[in-house]
Amino acid sequence: MPEHVVIIGSGPAGFSAAIYAARASLKPLLFEGTATPEMIPLGQLAFTTEVENYAGFPAGNVRAFVESAVDQDRHWNLPPAAEHERDGQPHYAVQGVELMELMKQQALNFGTRVVGEDIAEVDFSGKPLKVITAGGETVESHTVIVATGARANYLGLPSEENFKNRGVSACAVCDGALPRFRDQPLVVVGGGDSAVEEATYLAKFASTVHLVHRRDQLRASQIMQERAMEDPKIDIVWNHTVDEVLGSDADGVTAVRLKSTVDDSSRELPAGGMFLAIGHTPNTDFLKGQLEMNEEGYIQWSQAFRTATSVDGVFAAGDVADDYYRQAITSSGTGCMAALDAERWLAANGL
Ligand code: NAP
Numbered sequence: 001m002p003e004h005v006v007i008i009g010s011g012p013a014g015f016s017a018a019i020y021a022a023r024a025s026l027k028p029l030l031f032e033g034t035a036t037p038e039m040i041p042l043g044q045l046a047f048t049t050e051v052e053n054y055a056g057f058p059a060g061n062v063r064a065f066v067e068s069a070v071d072q073d074r075h076w077n078l079p080p081a082a083e084h085e086r087d088g089q090p091h092y093a094v095q096g097v098e099l100m101e102l103m104k105q106q107a108l109n110f111g112t113r114v115v116g117e118d119i120a121e122v123d124f125s126g127k128p129l130k131v132i133t134a135g136g137e138t139v140e141s142h143t144v145i146v147a148t149g150a151r152a153n154y155l156g157l158p159s160e161e162n163f164k165n166r167g168v169s170a171c172a173v174c175d176g177a178l179p180r181f182r183d184q185p186l187v188v189v190g191g192g193d194s195a196v197e198e199a200t201y202l203a204k205f206a207s208t209v210h211l212v213h214r215r216d217q218l219r220a221s222q223i224m225q226e227r228a229m230e231d232p233k234i235d236i237v238w239n240h241t242v243d244e245v246l247g248s249d250a251d252g253v254t255a256v257r258l259k260s261t262v263d264d265s266s267r268e269l270p271a272g273g274m275f276l277a278i279g280h281t282p283n284t285d286f287l288k289g290q291l292e293m294n295e296e297g298y299i300q301w302s303q304a305f306r307t308a309t310s311v312d313g314v315f316a317a318g319d320v321a322d323d324y325y326r327q328a329i330t331s332s333g334t335g336c337m338a339a340l341d342a343e344r345w346l347a348a349n350g351l
Contacts, residue, residue: 002128002140003029004351005342008119009147009283011043012328013318015103015112016335017145017342022110024343029113029139031131033148039283041116042104043149044319045328047171048096049079049201054328059093066098070105077101096173099328124290124311142351143313143342146287146299147335150280150319150326155189159245160274167253168245170276172198176205180252183207184272187256189242191215195277196224202275203233210269212237214261237269245274282320291316298323307338308345315341 005021007014010032021028032041040046051057063081070078079095094102108114115133123130128140152170154160160168169175172188176198186206188199191213199209211228216238218225228234243259246268253273259266282298284291292300292310299316302308307315317338318331 002142003027004141004346005029005143005145005339006129006131006139006141007031007145007147008131009033009043009149009318009320010041010104010114011045011100011147011149011318011331012103013147013149013320013331013335013338014043014145015100015107016332017147017317017339018107018112018335019103019110020336020339021145021342022107022112024339026339026343026346027111027113028107028339029115029141030107031119031133032114032116033118034116034134039149039151042097042100044280045096045100047173048197049173050093051096051099051328052093054094054099057094057099062092062094062098066094066102070098070101071108074101074104103332119286121286122290124314127313129311129313142349143315143345145307145335145338145342146284146291146309146314146316146320147318147331147338148283148286148320149331150282152276153279153281154276155242155278157242157244160242160276163245163247163253163274167247167273168276169273172201172275172277175273176202176275181205181273185210185270187212187242187269187271187274188277189213189274190277190279191217192219192277192279193221193224196220196228198275198277199234200227200231203231206233206272209234210237210271211235212240212242212256212258212269214241215239242274280319280326282323284320294323296323305337307334307341313342313345313349315345 004026005028007030118134120134121132185208199211239261240258242256244257246255247253255270284297299321315338317334
């Protein structure tokens, strides 16, 4: 028997869709994915520390709530409670992993089945729809909700590739606390909210953080810009890009070569690490040729404010279909919409 709803992806969109589908007695089957160098289960929020803008989660004693709500056997995945401090004072803004574990728990509580596998390909050419796991198993379903999110971009330099995991990272929150980065000058590339967030986070460990931006104005929101400007450990390097990562096999990254975007000059900047925060690419490689996408690979909704895609019965939610808002809360919103759309599609088709 085909499934009613298969959900691919385990970020806010996937789990919000699962909560709604499970409460509609559709017994959703959710593929959570496995950890890869670019993505981990629970999506990009699992790469984040404090989440201060998800409605309903003001700072408070969130930790006690998280520990009471999330099954004991997943407490190992929660960040250390010590991270709930700011300037030495208790500060219980919910952490990204905690928020995701709460969403996962809520989905499990209503009967979602979560599978820790990747979907390698899909066959949407007929009915029922087919999704094929990395292990080669084919699962049939009447509807599919794609919620696979997006992953971090890199500059594409050979030297950057060479130093990945030896000083080059696209996730300050995952790697920033490593001993190799402590008390070192570090470079963050980018000018958006992510770049400022990463720079602010790294400033806790680094001697200095050079925020290298290719223009003379940040893209980040006003409040984040102010945070960067006010932090004495953050130095903004305007109008430059990194054109080579320098270092050695023994020491990893030791410097970057900066190139001006306004003249022909270049210079070296000593750095023990380089963190990329230059945007994202949607995780749609496994869907090529099966769904309509835009030039950058984001799935296109076939109608505004509806999550239906170019294939009947396939819905898309979260960052995989959103190159504009890309917030946890908007992903949750579209996840809910996709579940409601799938439920209505099933009812309309007598399933
Ligand atoms: P983004 O807003 O697209 O910013 C990407 C930055 O990288 C831009 O400053 C861009 O420069 C720069 N860039 C892109 N390609 C580059 C290249 N090849 N070389 C050098 N620089 C390059 O991405 P984001 O910062 O990841 O943010 C994505 C979304 O998530 C936004 O909606 C943001 O508000 C949200 N977000 C929110 C928070 C928060 O509220 N706490 C935290 C993180 C992210 P240009 O400016 O010149 O284009």
